Amino acid sequence: MTAVHRNVLEKGGPVLRFDAPVRADKSRVDMPVVVNLFGTPERVAAGLGVHVARLGELGAFLAALRSPAPPDGMRDALSRWPMLKAALSTRPKFITKAPVQQVVMQGNDADLGALPVQTHWPGDAGPLITWPVVLTRPADSSAEDIAKYNAGVYRAQVLGRDSLILRWLAHRGGAAHHRSWAKTGQPMPVAVVLGADPATLLSAALPLPETVSELSFAGVFSGARPRLVPARTVPMMVPGEAEIVIEGWVSPTATAPEGPFGDHTGYYNAAEPFPVMQVTAITHRRDPLYLSTYTGRPPDEPAIIGEVFNTLALPVIQAQIPEIRGLWLPPAACSYRIAVISIDKHYPGQARRVMMALWGMLPQFSYTKMIVVVDDDIDPTNWDDIAWAIATRMDPGRDVMILENTPMDYLDFASPEPGLAGKLGIDATTKIGSETRRDWGGVMKTAAHDADFAADLVARHLPDLGA
Numbered sequence: 523m524t525a526v527h528r529n530v531l532e533k534g535g536p537v538l539r540f541d542a543p544v545r546a547d548k549s550r551v552d553m554p555v556v557v558n559l560f561g562t563p564e565r566v567a568a569g570l571g572v573h574v575a576r577l578g579e580l581g582a583f584l585a586a587l588r589s590p591a592p593p594d595g596m597r598d599a600l601s602r603w604p605m606l607k608a609a610l611s612t613r614p615k616f617i618t619k620a621p622v623q624q625v626v627m628q629g630n631d632a633d634l635g636a637l638p639v640q641t642h643w644p645g646d647a648g649p650l651i652t653w654p655v656v657l658t659r660p661a662d663s664s665a666e667d668i669a670k671y672n673a674g675v676y677r678a679q680v681l682g683r684d685s686l687i688l689r690w691l692a693h694r695g696g697a698a699h700h701r702s703w704a705k706t707g708q709p710m711p712v713a714v715v716l717g718a719d720p721a722t723l724l725s726a727a728l729p730l731p732e733t734v735s736e737l738s739f740a741g742v743f744s745g746a747r748p749r750l751v752p753a754r755t756v757p758m759m760v761p762g763e764a765e766i767v768i769e770g771w772v773s774p775t776a777t778a779p780e781g782p783f784g785d786h787t788g789y790y791n792a793a794e795p796f797p798v799m800q801v802t803a804i805t806h807r808r809d810p811l812y813l814s815t816y817t818g819r820p821p822d823e824p825a826i827i828g829e830v831f832n833t834l835a836l837p838v839i840q841a842q843i844p845e846i847r848g849l850w851l852p853p854a855a856c857s858y859r860i861a862v863i864s865i866d867k868h869y870p871g872q873a874r875r876v877m878m879a880l881w882g883m884l885p886q887f888s889y890t891k892m893i894v895v896v897d898d899d900i901d902p903t904n905w906d907d908i909a910w911a912i913a914t915r916m917d918p919g920r921d922v923m924i925l926e927n928t929p930m931d932y933l934d935f936a937s938p939e940p941g942l943a944g945k946l947g948i949d950a951t952t953k954i955g956s957e958t959r960r961d962w963g964g965v966m967k968t969a970a971h972d973a974d975f976a977a978d979l980v981a982r983h984l985p986d987l988g989a
């Protein structure tokens with residue numbers, strides 16, 4: 523299934539549904555598997571309730587939400603999305619009967635083996651749930667306190683019929699909630715939602731400001747009040763329209779070695795201890811679909827989602843660093859390890875200031891190993907343009923900045939120490955003022971009328987060459 527999915531995703535193909543999944547022992551699982559839901563940027567945008575062409579505007583709206591006193595451009599964005607703003611203040615609707623509880627399996631009947639959980643790669647430790655929306659809340663909250671809930675996508679290794687490992691990295695919302703319960707010595711109630719609606723799935727994957735609840739946010743994208751139903755065996759509310767919900771408790775202390783699993787870097791992770799969830803119930807629709815995906819060397823679905831999220835994030839970044847014109851996190855570089863930024867440059871040293879501002883601004887950029895800064899006549903998403911700027915505007919002795927002992931993703935095994943690594947900044951901008959004493963070359967450009975004339979002439983006389 524992983525091989526078929528990868529092949530179709532690389533070709534920009536459709537959502538796939540496997541009607542008759544079989545286990546390694548050839549027994550059949552009576553539940554279809556759906557993959558490649560977010561296999562194209564168009565489908566990710568649709569999940570956010572907009573056309574791809576309007577992602578920039580949606581990004582401006584999100585930036586305005588973060589900002590206490592939105593600057594003019596953002597005020598405009600807020601006024602153009604009045605319905606979204608209203609939806610944010612809409613409270614979820616609590617219901618008592620929901621499709622996700624048409625079938626309830628509790629106690630001994632709750633068997634994770636009944637789900638068609640994929641083992642994706644030859645070296646994987648076992649079956650891995652790849653699209654779980656993990657709902658948690660802090661110890662000082664009640665089940666109805668939806669505003670305090672966190673929703674995050676954290677992969678879950680199936681250990682047996684009633685236990686899972688939840689792999690929230692230390693800086694995630696789920697990990698912070700777990701620490702708050704651990705302080706009280708109490709187990710934490712958890713609901714793992716499988717096959718949530720696209721808006722909830724994407725809200726859970728989106729790094730939202732702490733003050734915005736992912737569950738309310740999903741309502742912004744879908745345009746509907748989220749409908750939540752009480753879980754059957756834990757004090758939590760869960761999305762009533764989901765396909766499947768796994769309920770249970772996470773002990774304050776119990777961990778198990780998770781992995782190895784193939785990850786988005788294209789390598790297997792080393793096994794690391796993560797908390798264990800004891801399952802108390804599995805509820806699902808009468809005919810549920812199991813949503814899955816793989817993570818691997820790009821392209822994978824998270825890389826495509828990442829590209830769309832970058833478009834959404836640009837206005838937030840520009841609000842802090844206004845000279846930034848374009849930003850690209852190449853998917854091939856694991857979506858965040860390399861960044862290319864184009865700037866409107868006006869003073870010496872500006873490229874270095876921009877690098878340091880980006881590294882310091884959002885937590886996700888602390889894992890960006892290398893930043894290349896180019897002028898705004900360079901397309902930061904085009905490797906040929908970037909290579910030309912590096913080859914002609916950069917001197918390795920003067921324009922390279924190397925930092926040591928900065929924070930890094932523990933998944934980066936090339937770092938000398940786990941979690942601590944260097945950073946590389948390359949200033950490939952035109953050198954101005956005190957940055958150079960030499961005459962700088964002028965960029966050659968064909969005159970516009972000559973370019974038009976040539977295009978027309980070639981099109982008429984050599985039509986086979988195309989446009």
Ligand SMILES: Cc1cc2nc3c(=O)[nH]c(=O)nc-3n(C[C@H](O)[C@H](O)[C@H](O)COP(=O)(O)O)c2cc1C
Pocket residue numbers: 652653672673674675676677689690691693694695696726727728729730815824827
């Ligand atoms: C398919 C997929 C798998 C993911 N797996 C993990 C994971 O195993 N652990 C993790 O900490 N984050 C994982 N993430 C990233 C988080 O879901 C994402 O950063 C999210 O914003 C975290 O939410 P939080 O900030 O509320 O904790 C994954 C994302 C996707 C789309």
